[in-house]
Amino acid sequence: MITSLAIKNYALIEKLTIDFSKGFSIITGETGAGKSIILGALGLALGKRADLTSLKNKEEKCVIEAHFDISKYNLLPFFEANDLDYEPETIIRREILPSGKSRAFINDSPVNLQELQELSLYLIDIHSQQQTQELSDEEVQFKIIDAIAGNLDTIVAYQSILKKYKSNKSKLNALTKRKSEASKEQEYNTFLLEELLSAKLKSGEQEFLEENYEQLNNVEIIKESLDKSLAIANEEQIGVFHNLNEIKNAIQKIAPFSTDYNLLFERITSLKIEFEDIAIELNRCSEKLINDPEQLNLINQKLQLIYNLQKKHQVKTVDELLDLQSKLENSVLELGNIDEEIAKLTELVDDNIKELDQVCNTIHKNRQEAIPLLSQKLVTILETLGMPNVRFNMELNSTLTYFENGKDELQFLISANKGTDFGLLKKVASGGEMSRIMLAVKAILAQYSKLPTLIFDEIDTGVSGEIANRMGEIMKEMSTQMQIFAITHLPQIAAKGTEHFKVFKSTVGEDTQSELKLLTVDERVVEIAQMLSGTVISDSALNHAKALLN
Structure with a gap:
């Protein structure tokens, strides 16, 4: 989990340091206040490309430093493989110099962006409404099914055999x-x-x-x-x-x-x-x-x-x-x-194929058993999120091709409304429906695998009322297992957080700055009331805000 974030000389932020706790954290603010800036800074720390436009003051370097508690992530093998010092409290630092050059560090050891990006996959998962389109990707769909099927370790073993098979097959082809x-x-x-x-x-x-x-x-x-x-x-x-x-x-x-x-x-x-x-x-x-x-x-x-x-x-x-x-x-x-070598390699390849097929059969069987369970869980959650007639049809077919995760092909079909035919997710589901499906998927995955810190970036767009309330409940429930952040405009979700941060702009002389502040209980009431009624806060809005918080 991320424990703190320090930003210096980035975009509209001159200097900012904020601490985070485990559980469910809310980030709110008016449009343009700088919520995307916070995510952008975090993205830089996790290995995204940078340029001079990132610098607030073009004559000073930009520094972004994020602290993570990784004691429960089992990441020691990653640090050993990359010859890095392992620390349970790991510090990632990114610097963008006025010259345009960029430097990255993990626990003060210089690293390249690829190493930083690999580590970030274990630390933070950022989901926006646009990124919900990933659900339409077959590889992502398989990851969801395999997590529920308990196939992750089996797939790792399969990939090891597949690597040997490809090597032996390549040698055999070259010899032939x-x-x-x-x-x-x-x-x-x-x-x-x-x-x-x-x-x-x-x-x-x-x-x-x-x-x-x-x-x-x-x-x-x-x-x-x-x-x-x-x-x-x-x-x-x-x-x-x-x-x-x-x-x-x-x-x-x-x-x-x-x-x-x-x-x-x-x-x-x-x-x-x-x-x-x-x-x-x-x-x-x-x-x-x-x-x-x-x-x-x-x-x-x-x-x-x-x-x-x-x-x-x-x-x-x-x-x-x-x-x-x-x-x-x-x-x-x-x-x-050569004939003798070809005969030996042919025997090895045949043995590899037998092993692969055996493991693939196990993976396929586990997937077949997991699909009805996943479908049932998705329907149960989505019914509470305003999709009472949603149905899923997941068709699993074995092929003769060895993919990186087995021999199966998947058709992940959905019918979002009563009386409509099944179709591909990206063609059938609306943006709001995709957001709810993504939330449901993450809620289910949280029960089966150790997910990193999750940041939901306004995936609640297009929903309101009781559905928003239920989305907040789901996020809150997920936060008992992991660290959750939600950037939201909905008071129903904002009220569910264990702590609440507000992004706002301030003017110092001729300079405009973005700032992030942890709200007190009273400040939370006012913030949620403003989300309910706008700039002019009525007594009913305050009472409604208190009721939501309670």
């Missing part, structure tokens, strides 16, 4: 689609894979083959160069070996005379040994060199195969072809595993 697409490509992928496998590719193979190809393709010039080099090295009179020996012998004679000469001798000796190794290697290369046109042709064929595969698959190396081969192997293998 993947299989269909993969099947179309499988033949081509298999052809590509077999082509790569038949090539028997190896990492580094291309470089090795290209080197061997160059050798075999140029065997004659290589042979000629090697043999010429050996001839130059081994020539008896002018060959490299002969000349190196001559140099070595010459330097050997002078080596003992100087360290420098000795070092030269060592170097020429090393050079002679190195050249001897070179000559041996030249001879080995020459001897193993073979002119093999057949081998050259085989190498050329393999290289052309590699080049063609690289061009076909738009890659540059054998390693890239091997990676592609591995992916194709996995793709073909994966298709073989």
Whole structure:
């Protein structure tokens, strides 16, 4: 329940703080006095969008702070889920800055509007005559029936199963689609894979083959160069070996005379040994060199195969072809595993459907039992509200579709007057009738579920006299279970409240302000008398007001 509301710099309100008690509170005031401003401020606190027009003084920020006693609302899970500090006395604060920016806080922790709006659903339910059209919405109608049917916990369990079903069904559909697409490509992928496998590719193979190809393709010039080099090295009179020996012998004679000469001798000796190794290697290369046109042709064929595969698959190396081969192997293998995965998911989906159908049957049965009870209770209340011939026809039909609250579709039909056919609420019921039906629904729901604070914003429009009196009685009776506010123009309803607030305008200099005041007993008598007779209060109006209050 809301325990207090503080408003600063909002619309026509400069500064206002008011405390509320549990029970049935009345808010009255002349048209334009600011009742809608109070609701607007409360709406901002509960997460509605704001703009700079909300500010009374455009140079100062607007602050709206509402205190709630949530000790009996079981809201700890919400606070934990949103990482907020839980306090039995929870404070919601909304600030609109002159820059136009808006900030929201729950127990001094910054929150976004979505979090604020989610919390507000548990705190306050505001109903105006316009909002009674919600009764025509099938989702709202189901909520009413399910509250009486005791389906709320069952529907939560159903939604958990439904979430699993949708997830598994989505995975199954994706796999089935993947299989269909993969099947179309499988033949081509298999052809590509077999082509790569038949090539028997190896990492580094291309470089090795290209080197061997160059050798075999140029065997004659290589042979000629090697043999010429050996001839130059081994020539008896002018060959490299002969000349190196001559140099070595010459330097050997002078080596003992100087360290420098000795070092030269060592170097020429090393050079002679190195050249001897070179000559041996030249001879080995020459001897193993073979002119093999057949081998050259085989190498050329393999290289052309590699080049063609690289061009076909738009890659540059054998390693890239091997990676592609591995992916194709996995793709073909994966298709073989898809059937197994599809079978497992199909079994899971079938199990989900069995669970869903079982829970849906329970929900449907409970609804069928609740509908006559709801219809009877609505008729009983509405008869006292001036609708003696009202009848309801609620048709519940099972479908094959899983909705968020089961598999049922609902036709909520009404006949408001004797001799008239049944029709949809929004087409058959008048505004005043819709208001009374909404009040009846809320009165019934208060017996079956923990409703938040209810604010009835002039839903009594279009009624008067004894019907208004009965509406007040119903609200008063509801207030024994919950906190009720009624914004009203009817004295019969205003007299039923446990406390009475008046909204009025005052003028301070050139400034007009809206204010809210808790009336004393005597002030209530005067206010109700004014509601009965207007500005000029007669003795009979005062007596009538006292009688209503008594």
